[in-house]
Amino acid sequence: MKTHRIAVIPGDGIGKEVVPEGLRVLDAAARRFGLGLAYEHFDWSCETYRKTGRMMPADGLDRLREFDAIFLGAVGYPGVPDHVSLWGLLIPIRRRFEQYACVRPIRLYPGLDSPLRDPAGLDLVVIRENVEGEYSEIGGRLYQGSEGELAVQESVFTRRGVDRILRHAFDLARTRRRRVTSATKSNGIIHTMPYWDERFAAIAAEYPDVSTDQFHIDILTAHFVLRPGRFDVVVGSNLFGDILSDLGAAVAGTIGIAPSANINPERKHPSMFEPVHGSAPDIAGKGVANPIAQILSGAMMLEHLGHGDAARAIEQAVESALGDRRLHTPDMGGRATTAELGAAIAGAL
Amino acid sequence: MKTHRIAVIPGDGIGKEVVPEGLRVLDAAARRFGLGLAYEHFDWSCETYRKTGRMMPADGLDRLREFDAIFLGAVGYPGVPDHVSLWGLLIPIRRRFEQYACVRPIRLYPGLDSPLRDPAGLDLVVIRENVEGEYSEIGGRLYQGSEGELAVQESVFTRRGVDRILRHAFDLARTRRRRVTSATKSNGIIHTMPYWDERFAAIAAEYPDVSTDQFHIDILTAHFVLRPGRFDVVVGSNLFGDILSDLGAAVAGTIGIAPSANINPERKHPSMFEPVHGSAPDIAGKGVANPIAQILSGAMMLEHLGHGDAARAIEQAVESALGDRRLHTPDMGGRATTAELGAAIAGAL
Ligand SMILES: CC(C)[C@H](C(=O)O)[C@@H](O)C(=O)O
Ligand SMILES: CC(C)[C@H](C(=O)O)[C@@H](O)C(=O)O
Numbered sequence: 001m002k003t004h005r006i007a008v009i010p011g012d013g014i015g016k017e018v019v020p021e022g023l024r025v026l027d028a029a030a031r032r033f034g035l036g037l038a039y040e041h042f043d044w045s046c047e048t049y050r051k052t053g054r055m056m057p058a059d060g061l062d063r064l065r066e067f068d069a070i071f072l073g074a075v076g077y078p079g080v081p082d083h084v085s086l087w088g089l090l091i092p093i094r095r096r097f098e099q100y101a102c103v104r105p106i107r108l109y110p111g112l113d114s115p116l117r118d119p120a121g122l123d124l125v126v127i128r129e130n131v132e133g134e135y136s137e138i139g140g141r142l143y144q145g146s147e148g149e150l151a152v153q154e155s156v157f158t159r160r161g162v163d164r165i166l167r168h169a170f171d172l173a174r175t176r177r178r179r180v181t182s183a184t185k186s187n188g189i190i191h192t193m194p195y196w197d198e199r200f201a202a203i204a205a206e207y208p209d210v211s212t213d214q215f216h217i218d219i220l221t222a223h224f225v226l227r228p229g230r231f232d233v234v235v236g237s238n239l240f241g242d243i244l245s246d247l248g249a250a251v252a253g254t255i256g257i258a259p260s261a262n263i264n265p266e267r268k269h270p271s272m273f274e275p276v277h278g279s280a281p282d283i284a285g286k287g288v289a290n291p292i293a294q295i296l297s298g299a300m301m302l303e304h305l306g307h308g309d310a311a312r313a314i315e316q317a318v319e320s321a322l323g324d325r326r327l328h329t330p331d332m333g334g335r336a337t338t339a340e341l342g343a344a345i346a347g348a349l
Numbered sequence: 350m351k352t353h354r355i356a357v358i359p360g361d362g363i364g365k366e367v368v369p370e371g372l373r374v375l376d377a378a379a380r381r382f383g384l385g386l387a388y389e390h391f392d393w394s395c396e397t398y399r400k401t402g403r404m405m406p407a408d409g410l411d412r413l414r415e416f417d418a419i420f421l422g423a424v425g426y427p428g429v430p431d432h433v434s435l436w437g438l439l440i441p442i443r444r445r446f447e448q449y450a451c452v453r454p455i456r457l458y459p460g461l462d463s464p465l466r467d468p469a470g471l472d473l474v475v476i477r478e479n480v481e482g483e484y485s486e487i488g489g490r491l492y493q494g495s496e497g498e499l500a501v502q503e504s505v506f507t508r509r510g511v512d513r514i515l516r517h518a519f520d521l522a523r524t525r526r527r528r529v530t531s532a533t534k535s536n537g538i539i540h541t542m543p544y545w546d547e548r549f550a551a552i553a554a555e556y557p558d559v560s561t562d563q564f565h566i567d568i569l570t571a572h573f574v575l576r577p578g579r580f581d582v583v584v585g586s587n588l589f590g591d592i593l594s595d596l597g598a599a600v601a602g603t604i605g606i607a608p609s610a611n612i613n614p615e616r617k618h619p620s621m622f623e624p625v626h627g628s629a630p631d632i633a634g635k636g637v638a639n640p641i642a643q644i645l646s647g648a649m650m651l652e653h654l655g656h657g658d659a660a661r662a663i664e665q666a667v668e669s670a671l672g673d674r675r676l677h678t679p680d681m682g683g684r685a686t687t688a689e690l691g692a693a694i695a696g697a698l
Contacts, residue, residue: 082536082565083543091537115574117466139504139540149508151544155488159498187431188440188591191488194432195500216431218591219627221570222599225464242537242567243592250571278568 003036004305007067007270012045012085013279014289014338015073021291021342022071022298025314028349029302033310040067046077046085055088061096069301070272073294074279087137090274095131097269099262100161101168102128102241103300104276106248106258111322112332114253121229122252125176127169128241130262132161133192135238157192157237159199166203168265169235173210176232180204182214183236183244196237217243224251245276249293254331256290259297261304273301283330290329291342292318317348352385353654356416356619361394361434362628363638363687364422370640370691371420371647374663377698378651382659389416395426395434404437410445418650419621422643423628436486439623444480446618448611449510450517451477451590452649453625455597455607460671461681463602470578471601474525476518477590479611481510482541484587506541506586508548515552517614518584522559525581529553531563532585532593545586569593573600594625598642603680605639608646610653622650632679639678640691641667666697 010019023039030037042063044056055075057063064070070093076085093099104126108119138154166182173180182200186193197214204212215223217240223230224247236244249258258276275293283289299314321327321344328334329341359368372388379386391412393405404424406412413419419442425434442448453475457468487503515531522529531549535542546563553561564572566589572579573593577600585593598607607625624642632638644667652660670676670693677683678690 076536081543083539086536087539113466115466116464117462118464135537135539137539141540141544147508151506151541153504153506153538153541155502155504157500157502159496185588185591187425187435188484188588189502190432190436190484190486191490192500192502194430195490216627218595219604221592221596222604225574225596225599226603239534239537242534243570246567247570247574247596250574254575255568255571278565 001034001036003038004068005066006037006039006301007042007064007070008039009042009044009070010073011075011089011279012047012077013074013281013284015075015279017284017287017289017338018275018291018294019071019073021338022294024342024346025295025317025349026298026302028346029310029314032313032349033307035302035307035310044089045075046080049080049085049088055085061092064093064097064270067270069305070270071298071301072272072274074275074277076279078281091135093272094262097272098131098264098266099269099271100129100131100165101263101265102130103261103263104128104241104245104258106245106252108252109257109319109322111325112253112257114251116225116228116251119228119251124228124231124248125172125233126241126245126248127165127172127233127235128245129161129165129236129238132156132158133238155192157195162196162199163203166200166235169233170203170207170210173233174207178210179232180210180212181231181234182212183217183220183234183240184214185217187216220244221247224248249276254290255293256329256331257292257296259293259300261297261300263304271304273297287337287339288330289338290331291338295342295345313349317345320348321345350383350385352387353417354415355386355388355650356391356413356419357388358391358393358419359422360424360438360628361396361426362423362630362633364424364628366633366636366638366687367624367640367643368420368422370687371643373691373695374644374666374698375647375651377695378659378663381662381698382656384651384656384659393438394424395429398429398434398437404434410441413442413619416619418654419619420647420650421621421623423624423626425628427630440484442621443611446621447480447613447615448618448620449478449480449514450612450614451479452610452612453477453590453594453607455594455601457601458606458668458671460674461602461606463600465574465577465600468577468600473577473580473597474521474582475590475594475597476514476521476582476584477594478510478514478585478587481505481507482587504541506544511545511548512552515549515584518582519552519556519559522582523556527559528581529559529561530580530583531561532566532569532583532589533563534566534589536565566592570596573597598625603639604642605678605680606641606645608642608649610646610649612653620653622646622653636686636688637679638687639680640687644691644694662698666694669697670694
């Protein structure tokens with residue numbers, strides 16, 4: 001039995017509460033399917049930052065390099081500016097390990113109410129470009145502190161970066177309903193987005209068996225609410241993928257259930273698995289956070305590590321737990337605790 | 350009686366179908382309230398572009414300068430790239446006439462179904478920065494046509510530009526429920542968005558009687574779906590305001606009802622009134638577009654011109670028409686035509 005070495009970073013806020021439930025379910029799956037999972041825990045977080053002035057040690061990325069996967073909770077906490085905490089931990093991991101494909105599936109679960117009257121057919125995957133685009137270190141300020149002050153920010157889209165994420169989306173569509181929707185805004189953002197559209201047309205031509213359409217991000221968010229069932233694979237830039245995955249999760253019922261995989265498709269580097277949601281300081285420490293996004297991120301990790309059967313078993317355990325409303329956490333309209341729901345899912349395995 | 354001179358630009362697609370209904374209702378209001386409205390029509394559009402290579406004549410902006418207001422339909426049509434059509438007409442008008450405050454109210458109408466099971470309390474105004482930010486002419490490509498190709502796009506946020514839109518939002522909040530929510534993304538977009546947050550904190554300090562909060566745009570779109578009733582005034586950048594206003598309109602039932610005002614608050618230049626929706630090529634020519642966004646944009650225009658009573662009468666006429674489902678257009682789940690609904694609203698005045 002090969003043992004997979006997993007780096008575990010609970011991070012901040014509810015990350016610290018949902019990661020233990022994720023591990024509990026992973027352990028149950030490991031027992032049932034005879035998998036070897038060896039965890040190493042890293043307490044890198046905003047607390048670390050307050051003590052040391054760094055979110056992780058100087059050699060943090062080097063220490064992660066040898067793992068087979070990274071299992072992350074959430075990062076960010078009041079008192080440390082978000083751009084400091086995220087760019088000191090989450091974003092460098094995505095970038096250094098070329099996790100350019102962010103995969104965020106969204107679907108309905110029986111027993112979980114959507115805020116929509118008619119969410120029928122919602123079953124999509126957001127493929128988000130994860131290492132370039134609008135999230136860029138290039139930029140700064142001029143005339144700082146004066147009336148003439150201004151801040152600039154560069155977005156950068158490379159052919160290599162755009163083409164590979166588009167191909168990832170088309171390849172995935174071939175395993176699904178063969179439809180790719182592109183999120184754009186080429187009527188407003190006139191340098192990078194028309195370029196995105198051109199590359200989308202070029203890559204689409206390589207996949208004549210996949211049907212395509214594209215929408216500007218403004219109306220696309222409206223479609224997510226008005227006809228969510230029409231989408232299969234939705235591909236977007238770093239920013240647009242970020243927005244659509246939170247919105248999609250909300251449309252499915254709660255952002256507490258949406259998992260995400262930050263994949264290095266070439267498998268040269270470890271991939272990272274984390275919920276779509278953040279550290280949620282408003283509910284942190286109360287033990288009521290929904291652990292399902294973390295648990296399903298664990299399932300995506302097992303899938304990536306070659307254990308599709310175990311991944312599917314976790315998904316089924318989640319489904320069966322969601323069927324019992326007494327196990328719903330407050331974001332799902334219930335009163336269960338994080339631990340109660342986590343234990344029930346582990347038990348169902 | 351002062352006569353207001355109005356430049357009318359129907360534009361493309363359904364713009365050509367909804368503008369006549371907007372004018373029909375404006376005329377009815379003018380008769381009832383004794384207003385003088387003198388229209389001049391401009392056929393600037395993608396058709397013009399195909400004939401002349403320009404969306405509007407070279408002196409187009411100069412010709413608009415002398416009007417009291419501009420009443421626009423929608424711009425953009427397949428065959429002309431969106432960045433060409435929009436940056437040849439809509440965007441230059443917003444910029445040359447310093448229409449930096451884009452005001453987009455969103456509320457529920459009795460008789461119109463929201464896609465949400467519980468949209469209770471939805472009544473907000475998106476205040477969108479309208480002339481800088483992510484919509485920037487600065488950028489371009491390198492290594493064009495080669496493997497190393499890349500496109501860059503600069504976002505620019507100036508102190509003057511940010512402060513004035515924030516103040517506009519806070520001033521408006523004082524006439525409403527005294528709450529301003531800021532849309533940000535300072536955890537991902539690390540140069541301009543932290544700057545936006547800093548200015549938001551600084552301007553908020555000038556309005557101690559107004560309560561504030563801020564959300565990253567991803568989770569904010571989720572909140573629009575999960576708890577839309579919690580918002581009063583929502584202020585965002587050019588891109589974020591664009592997204593939130595379409596999403597908000599969808600949450601209210603259809604983007605066919607959302608009006609918008611592009612305001613030059615100093616009244617040095619004409620302001621422009623147009624629906625939030627676009628030219629909708631998919632339904633253009635069928636006579637089924639919802640004219641309400643255009644009609645309510647007309648109401649906002651009358652309000653701006655000092656005729657609040659007439660504006661409110663139009664809103665009431667819209668409400669009364671919406672109470673009759675036989676007058677609903679297809680986007681509202683009905684079978685009425687653009688003209689039937691427009692005529693009914695004019696009739697109700
Ligand atoms: C057509 C487009 C350029 C425009 C915008 O993004 O400003 C539209 O979406 C709007 O909301 O007015
Ligand atoms: C925390 C933040 C930087 C992050 C992002 O925007 O990438 C998060 O919203 C996500 O979706 O993973």
